[in-house]
Amino acid sequence: MTEKKNDDSKRGADERQRPVRAGGGSGDLADQAAGALTRFSQELSKASPTQQAIAGGGSGCLTGYLFGRIGRTAALAVGGALICLSLAQQRGLISVNWRRVEQQARQAVDKVADAAGENVVGNGGNSLQQVLERAKQVLAAHRYFAATFAGGFLVGLVAS
Numbered sequence: 001m002t003e004k005k006n007d008d009s010k011r012g013a014d015e016r017q018r019p020v021r022a023g024g025g026s027g028d029l030a031d032q033a034a035g036a037l038t039r040f041s042q043e044l045s046k047a048s049p050t051q052q053a054i055a056g057g058g059s060g061c062l063t064g065y066l067f068g069r070i071g072r073t074a075a076l077a078v079g080g081a082l083i084c085l086s087l088a089q090q091r092g093l094i095s096v097n098w099r100r101v102e103q104q105a106r107q108a109v110d111k112v113a114d115a116a117g118e119n120v121v122g123n124g125g126n127s128l129q130q131v132l133e134r135a136k137q138v139l140a141a142h143r144y145f146a147a148t149f150a151g152g153f154l155v156g157l158v159a160s
Contacts (some may be wrong), residue, residue: 041138056148063149064156072160135143 044052088094140148 041142044142044145052142052144053148056142056145057152057155060149060152060154061156061159063104064153064158065160066156067153068157068160 009155047055085094085096089096
């Protein structure tokens with residue numbers, strides 16, 4: 001019984017000594033996601049081509065379906081907003097300076113493009129080129145998964 005008490009007291013002391021990360025732990029979530037993807041990639045590389053194909057097709061189908069649903073919803077929202085804006089302007093309810101809208105849209109696109117080139121993934125400093133290079137390496141190592149994922153994605157997109 002004294003051994004258990006000593007173990008509990010040691011565990012409590014260890015837990016008190018762990019440093020607490022500032023910032024709400026969002027870095028922890030990114031680290032966990034990266035670790036999960038790494039483990040999935042390692043386990044997938046050990047799987048047979050049939051298992052890789054099933055995993056790729058299933059995940060591709062799900063991703064395509066979700067992408068299609070979200071894309072249609074976003075297109076509906078943006079299109080509806082543009083129609084309403086145009087009708088309101090035509091009726092004289094509002095006045096829109098389209099040149100200014102176009103100028104601000106171009107500035108926003110430029111800012112997004114600059115940000116994508118500088119830093120894609122959080123504060124890790126991974127540039128878009130580094131992310132794309134890593135994606136190429138992963139896809140080359142898992143060619144069965146990649147091929148069936150692409151096919152499943154298209155099937156899911158059509159099914160949405």
